[in-house]
Amino acid sequence: MIFxxxxxxxxxxxxxxxxxxRDTDAAxxxxxxxxxxxxxxxPDEIGAGAPRLAALLPEVPLGPRSMLAVIIGACVERGADPAGCAPAVLREVGAVLSEIRAFVDQWVSTGGxxxxxxxQQGPSDEVVARVGASAALAWWTLQQWEMAAVxxxxxxxxxTALSDRDELLxxxxxxxxxxxxDLKCLTYALLVLDDEPLVALHRETxxxxxxxMSGLGDNFQLHTLLAGELVGGGQVPGDAPSAQAVAACRDVPGFIQTTGAFNLVTADGTWIWNEGTPSDITPVRDTRLVVLDKPPYSRGWDAGRFFPGMRGSLTLERVLPPEETESWFADVSPAKDFHGTTA
Known part of the structure; x- marks a missing residue:
């Protein structure tokens, strides 16, 4: 016999x-x-195999389906075209989120x-009895689905092509x-802005x-790149991040210690926390506007990418002329302190 x-x-x-x-043992x-x-x-096997696995995903039983999704995600991370895999994976993620909602609602209604x-033991009989088998399994596999989705x-x-992104978000x-x-990574990934204009006003000058901006996972990344473009580019005074810190926020692996150059605030003076995302920046006249104030205290962090596999981009398109700058400042409130009181 030839094996x-x-x-x-x-x-x-x-x-x-x-x-x-439907041969369970063979499968x-x-x-x-x-x-x-x-x-x-x-690479050729990975590239050709990933879409075949994605097409098979809906036919795989619920138990191993999430692990298959993780393998598909790993294929994409190794170079497979995500366009051939994403629709099937994200469609399943949508279904899992519905099951998680049912899980949470049932958990609350049965005593909270x-x-x-x-x-690794899987859901207990008690959990299954409270929420049902499919909802319990969705909760137990949530981390795998989140990994695959990201x-x-x-x-x-x-x-940019995801048609039901708003619903998923x-x-x-x-x-x-x-x-x-528990869904921070998926939530932040769905909040990522792409090809998004951003007006930055430096209050002092x-x-x-x-x-x-595109592909920025959190405001630590945005803050670092803003300082790299504006302080590092000689546009405004301050301490610029190192070239290594800026590169880590774009596409170079790893994290580099840096110190904040600004306090980021919205037009109404509300502080924009580095722990949040660029989507927190409130639009003014349909364009997101951030005001750059002096930092009230020294803040340091490890500069890098919240999503190591996502390329970040922030580019300076133009310096606004004084008249245009002042028109934007007309919509800006005075600076506020930590407690929201006008400084």
Whole structure:
């Protein structure tokens, strides 16, 4: 008898056969082999195999489906085209969010209490009895689905082409609050702005700048890049971040210690926290506007990307002439302190 050496490609074929024949044992063996052959798969195998796995995703039973989604996400991280994988993965994520909402609602209606801690043992009989098997399984696999979703959303084309993004974001925001932060990564990924204009006004020098941002996961990243463009570019006074810190916020792996150059505030004087996202910046006349004030105290952080697989971009498009700058300042309130009191 001649034994075929298992490869990533041949294992995908075995998995397709087993799943579509409803042969649980064969599918299980192929799935185990898939995880073993993935590490040795070459770029061509990864690129060709990822969309086949994505197409198979809805036919895989609920249990292993989330792990298959993680493998698809890993394929994308290794170079597979996310466009061929994202629709199937994100469609499943939408369904899982609906199950998580049902889980949370049922948990509250049956007595509430601390949400169960996910472990390798799987949901207990008590949890299943309270919320139902599918909702419990969704809760237990939430982290895997979030990982897979973020792998897709790292790509700007996926983010901009996602037709039901608003619906996913609404569900994620609601559940982020209900689960006390368990969906932070997915929520922040769905909040990412792309090709978004940003007006920055430097209060001390009464100067203004039009910038454009894409792929910024949080305001630590935005703050660092603003200082890199404006202080590092000689536009405004202050301490510029190092070139290494700026690069880490764009596309270089790792984190570099830096110190804040500004206090970021909205037009009405509300502080913009670095822990938030650029979507927190309130639009003025349909354009997001940030005011750059002197930092009230020294703040340092590790500059880098909230999403290591997502390329960040902030570019200075033009320096605003004085007349245009003053027209923007007309919509700006005086600076406020930490407590919201006018300084």
């Amino acid at each position: 075929r050496r298992s490869t990533f490609t041949s294992t995908i074929a075995d998995l397709e056969t087993g799943v579509r024949a 299980g063996r192929a799935f185990d082999q898939l995880q073993k052959t993935f590490a040795k798969a070459g 209490g601390e949400l169960p801690v996910v472990d 792998a897709m959303l790292n790509d700007q084309n996926v983010r 609404t569900d994620a925001l609601s559940l982020y609050e209900a689960t006390q932060g 009464r100067t203004g700048y039009l910038l454009r």
